[in-house]
Amino acid sequence: MIRVLLAEDQAMVRGALTALLSLESDIEVLGSAADGESAWRELQRLKPDVLVTDIEMPGLTGLEIAQRVRRHELPVKVIIVTTFARPGFLRRALDAGVGGYLLKDAPAENLAEALRTVHRGGRAIDPQLALEAWSDADPLNDRERQVLRLAGEGQSASEIGAQLNLSHGTIRNYLSEAIGKLGAANRIEAYRLARQKGWL
Amino acid sequence: MIRVLLAEDQAMVRGALTALLSLESDIEVLGSAADGESAWRELQRLKPDVLVTDIEMPGLTGLEIAQRVRRHELPVKVIIVTTFARPGFLRRALDAGVGGYLLKDAPAENLAEALRTVHRGGRAIDPQLALEAWSDADPLNDRERQVLRLAGEGQSASEIGAQLNLSHGTIRNYLSEAIGKLGAANRIEAYRLARQKGWL
DNA sequence: ACCCCCGGGTGACGGTTGTCACATCCGCAC
């Protein structure tokens, strides 16, 4: 019997996934959590074999939980199930030692299958995504990432500078570099590109 | 017996929702579709009592399907189930005469409940969202919406102008108006604001 | 015929952005 904890913020999807997994005779859903913190608490209380978690959740993200699990050496496998086919996310997930990374686009049967694979020590990584993940690395450094994020919220160079205690000229230099590295035409395009790669 | 067709692009969520609804003894899931066009075809082939559809799908969106249903006077109720708590979306959905509008944040039991309500002729609208929907209306006209959308993709005024056969000066005028109407500081902020309201 | 509104355009203004070359400072290797 595979004992599972489910973390997913959208209640309807959470309920639906629970129903889906409960159909499998060798899987038992111990419980579910709607945000990162409670997932972390339930993880320690219920001691499941496998944690199935979304990435984007209030509080802790699924990636952060995976990192914590590794750091505390908890005996639980982690499977990420997410909407986002972003190479950067998979990259970080693998660095955090997750057992599986599935897309919500994948057929529903894959989930139970992946659960079994991971439970017996294997890995279940979405194959087409695995390729992309190693193809191109994040070219941005911390400053560029930081500045690009703020620029993407509509802030001007001066506003960003004020926030980071840097001169507006420096901000423009960083933005210019980021735009160049990403092959974009302006900050807006750069932001979108970086975002869809999972780099921001 | 309530006969249901399900339209949802993410396969895993689609499978999970099917599992969820199949647990109910008075509900029968006739089939499901992964995009707007096939949902529309299945709708005519299977003639379900109720269509449960996501909004964001490839091809036709759920809102467009609802509009078509109304235009063709098909004898099917439509329930929108979406991630997006955007007043503008609900507004358009109601204009299209949908029977229900639920958020994926809502508890899973609500879905079956809403299905029954709508099937017997009632309406199931997320209550807190219903309030917001009438609070503030979309101030943008078609041109502004169109231009803002393109600007949000990183295109310059000249590029947008070329695409719409308008002069770059006119584009700037539209953007300026949109920025003003939304109380934003620049096009980036305007885009974000409009987007999160569901106006784009 | 008259007026007025509406979609579109123009030209000018000051500010912002993107780019580049160069300057400064600090820390670290040798």
Next chain:
DNA sequence: GTGCGGATGTGACAACCGTCACCCGGGGGT
């Protein structure tokens, strides 16, 4: 210490952006 590299600033330039006042032409009303 010398030298180098990274992080931060500066100043200049052209292009772009946001704003505004104003112009034009074509429908509707009346």
